[in-house]
Amino acid sequence: DAKTTQPPSMDCAEGRAANLPCNHSTISGNEYVYWYRQIHSQGPQYIIHGLKNNETNEMASLIITEDRKSSTLILPHATLRDTAVYYCIVSANSGGYQKVTFGTGTKLQVIP
Amino acid sequence: NAGVTQTPKFRILKIGQSMTLQCTQDMNHNYMYWYRQDPGMGLKLIYYSVGAGITDKGEVPNGYNVSRSTTEDFPLRLELAAPSQTSVYFCASSEILAGFRTDTQYFGPGTRLTVL
DSSP states (O other): OOSOBOOSEEEEETTSOEEEEEEOTTOOTTEEEEEEEEOTTSOOEEEEEESSSOEEOSSOEEEEOTTSSEEEEEETTOOGGGOEEEEEEEEEOBSSOOOOOBOSOEEEEEEO | OOOEEEEOSEEEEOTTOOEEEEEEESSOOSEEEEEEEOTTOOEEEEEEEEETTEEEEOSOOTTEEEOOSSSSBOOEEEOSOOGGGOEEEEEEEEEEETTEEEEEEEEOOOEEEEEO
């Protein structure tokens, strides 16, 4: 019962923008979209999250469609250090625990 | 802040042995989690805790036990280790904003466990 769908792999040229898509067609109104990445063998690293509006921080931008059924994580100028597996999850900020599923994500390869 | 720390980094166990994986966070987070990650797979939740003294099972709790006596520490105990428990184990914690749990999770570096 995966709540998100991501392509298994993508390539991006170094210095170009990397656009990673995620489908979450069953997202609920109170659920946020979170993005994480996992560089080889390390613990996952939080990148960004958003509810409805587009978000930007020092690492990336998050574009959420108006119907909230999909989103795109944008790394504006990909570097070799951005090679990693990127996970998209949805979760409601709530008073209690809500199961989140880190699937297999998108393996992004940045090519020199 | 050190964030989330885990020890040991690596461990080899023989079938039937027991061990405790240590996890400590210094961010005063109420929520803490234990995940396992098998090669090429995503993360699977083993146990989680919503605060000191409160723990609950995740997706794959069999063969593991946890305790949470302090806010900072959340050890994971493996009893009677089996080859199926060969995996990388990650501990994480998440913050609360305005009284609500968030899924801005902070992960430790992991413990690589091999059971032979």
